[in-house]
Amino acid sequence: MKSHLRVHYFQHIAGEGYGSCYKYLKQHQAQITATEFFALPLDRPLDIEALPSVDEVDLLIIMGGKMSVNDEANYPWLKIEKRWLRRYLSQGKPAIGLCLGGQLIANALGAGVSRNPEQELGWATVRKIANTPKDCFDLPNEIRVMQWHSETFELPKGAVHLAENDACRNQMYQLGKNVLGFQFHPEIHEESLKLFLDDEEELSIFSGKYVQAAHELKKSPREYFSEGNHLLDNAIRYVVEKTYNC
Template identity: 70%
Template sequence: MKSHLRVHYFQHIAGEGFGSCHGFLKSHKAKITATEFFALPVDLSLELEALPHVDEVDLLIIMGGTMSVNDEANYPWLKLEKRWLRRYLAAGKPAIGLCLGGQLIANALGATVSRNQHQELGWMDVGRVSHVPENYFQIPDKLNIMQWHSETFEIPRGGVRLAENKVCQNQMYQIGRNVLGFQFHPEMTPHALQLLIENEEDSAVFNGKYVQPMSELKKSIKSKFEQGNQLLNRAIEYVVNA
């Protein structure tokens, strides 16, 4: 992978930072910057000047969050983020969206994001879709990966679905050679999971037959995270080498 990449990430909630790929990118001497939308001053929350210029970013990584992409009334910066995303994607630049991030890319390109039939939280199996073209990003036949979502994206126009499971059909997509959207969380680390568990215990907004108990998630061993973390590193290499 190229060294000295200018990597920018979008963060939507405090505590859900860059995730597992920070060390991987730093090992390639990447320059990492961030936009923390939750911390933008009100007078900048709708101004494109609050974000970097498209030409200043070699790779964009969009993190998750607790809000819906449709909740622009309560989070007005969502409009700003989608406007900037359309410019960035139109320039043909590499991007990876993680959970809310994957939903944001899809929605910015005109796809619907809506409530999934079931909430999905915990270590869940995700499988590769059959007949993915050879020149597209390849995931393992089966992953056991962290899920934490209530909504789901449609596949954007021109996108190809790469992964699925029985709870949520659209788990991952690819657009062209340089954009990957995930519904799950390959970036999850033990520390990041602990922060999410603490917030969930405070609010208790998830329930249903595909929601694992917090007591069980607290026992997640370190090796559980490795497959997703390695997948994300491969995804980064794939989009920046497109």
Template identity: 70%
Template sequence: MKSGLKVHYFQHIAGEGFGSCYDFLKAHQAKITATEFFALPSDTLLEIEALPQIEDVDLLIIMGGEMSVNDEVNYPWLKLEKRWIRRYLATGKPAIGLCLGGQLIASALGAAVNRHAHKELGWTTVYRIDNVPKHCFELPREFNVLQWHSETFDLPKGAIHLAENSTCRNQMYQIGHNILGFQFHPEMTPEVLQKFLDDDDKIAIFDGEQIQQIDHLKKSPLHYFLQGNDLLNRAIEFVLKTA
């Protein structure tokens, strides 16, 4: 990874921050900037010029959030964000979408994002799809990561399906050599998870068989997080190298 990389991230909820990859990118002297959509008043009408100039971004990372990509009425900036993402991706530059971020990339490229039959919250095993082409991002045969979602994406046109689990089939995809979309949260850190679990409003909307006990999640050991963190660091190197 070259030093001085200009990394921009889209943040949708307060407290989430940049996740585990902040230290990884800073170690490579990356210049990190952010658009904090959550800080905008709900009635703010943005113009595309308010977002970064595409030529000033070497890598885009799109974070998660509790809203639906389809809820443009309550979050009017979503429409503009998807428009900007579409323009950015058309240049062939590298991008990574995490949970809502993976859904936003899919939506921007015309794929459906809908309520999933089963909400997921907690640590789950995700499996690599068999017979993935050799040029694709290399995943372990199975790996454990944190889930926190009630909606999921269809695969965008031209995407390669990379990972699945028994609850939610579309867990990860690749488009070209420069785009990776995740349904799960490889960026999660103990500090961010603790903050989310202490927010009763965030927890209240989750119910069902795939919701793990909150007290148990609050005791998640560090090594639970590290597999996903390492996966994300390798994903960043992959999209930068092959874009």
């Protein structure tokens, strides 16, 4: 993979940073910077020019968060973030969207985001969509990943549907060769899961047959994390190599 990438990530809540891919990016001498939207004052409008110049970013990673992409009234920076995303994506640069991040990319491009019929929380299997084009990102036929969401995205115009499961139809999509949107959390590692599980208020809003108990999640075997982590590393390599022909 291309080395010395200028990687920028959008972080929406404290504790949910770049996750497992930090080690992979640093192996390739990436320069990593961040915009921490959660630290911005809600009573002061965000100027889009306060965000990085598109020309200064080689790879964008958009993290998850508790808020809805539709909640611009309570999180006014969402509108500016989506404007910046449209500007960035129009340049054909690589981007990875994780959970809320995948929803934000879809919504910025005109696709709806709404309540999923089922909430998902915990380890679940997602399936590769049959007969996807051969030149798309190559997923395993099945993979175990971490889910943590109540809402889901519609596929943005022109996207290829890559993955699904019984609880949520749209689990992953691809736009062109440079954008991959995930509904799940491939970046999760043991430390970040512990932070998630410490948020009792967040846990209390989840229920249903696709919600795993916190005491079970606290016993998650180490090997559970590696499948998603490896998938994310491959996804980063894919969008970077396809964009920069390296």
